[in-house]
Amino acid sequence: MHRARAIAKSADAATDGLPSAAASAPAPVSGTWPALGLGAIALGTIGLVLVVQAGLDWLPLAGALAVYAAIAGVVAHRIDAYHPHARFGAANGITLARAVINCLLVGLLLDLERLAGHEATVGVIFVAFAAISLALDGLDGIAARRLRLESRFGARFDVEVDGLLLVLLATAAYRLDKVGIWVLAIGGVYYVFLAAQHLMPWLRAPLPPSFRRKVVCVVQGASLVVLLLPFVDPPLSTAIAAGALAALAWSFAVDVVLLWRTRRA
Secondary structure (H helix, E strand, O other), X not given: XXXXXXXXXXXXXXXXXXXXXXXXXXXXXXXXXXXXXXXXXXXXXXXXHHHHHOOOOHHHHHHHHHHHHHHHHHHHHHHHHHOOOOEOXXXXXXXXXXXXXXHHHHHHHHOHHHHHXXXXXXXXXXXXXXXXXXXXXXXXXXXXXXOOOOOHHHHHHHHHHHHHHHHHHHHHXXXXXXXXXXXXXXXXXXXXXXXXXXXXXXXXXXXXXXXXXXXXXXXXXXXXXXHOOOOOOOOHHHHHHHHHHHHHHHHHHHHHHHHHHHHHO
16 A cells, blocks of 8 residues: 555656646635636727727627637636636736737737728737737736746746737738738747647757747747838838748757757756
8 A cells, every 4th residue: 555655656746746636626816717807808898999999890809709718718727726826916917918919919810801901990900909918028927026926827828828929910910911921930830849749748848948038039029010010011021020930940949959959868
């Protein structure tokens, strides 16, 4: 019996800190549902304003709300297990605000004809919301460190919101004829990397913090926002996108080489 218990403890240690099925359920994180509810209210309110003032169709608004519902569901399901703090926290609140903005961008993208130039107002609004989401990036991490509310959940939440923003910006750039379809690689590289982790487990090893990685991430978002500006057209927009993609490819290559060397060590 003692041996069986020892084996069980070893197996738990191998899960890298993930909660085991036999472990007691983690305590609920206070403030999660109120925060998610406020996010839904904010999204619905701003969406209604866009419908009334900018002529946004109802279907894109429904799409934005659907994406938010999916995000909220994941947050509610995962936060208790991976956020070892009593409250939701300001840091996660900032990330959630960025998620709300990204959902608004989803709705605007679904109104493709209007975004493509039939109604300039929506295009300007898209760039403005994208710039706000990008400007808020990094504040959540600062808040988490200062308030001592860092967690695996918060870090992953931030990364996924970043990834969604890049996908939306790259899609808009292509849809607005700013650059060729290859610009979608800027938003897709991260997801390709995630898929590759299932085929090559050594890619799942943790990477050390990197200022280079943070700078490249900001460069991607800033470059895509700039080339979405009305006065930025090819070949300038093409050059900006190409430079951003080159920087992204270089950064991922550095990380992959580092992980490969760690694997062989």
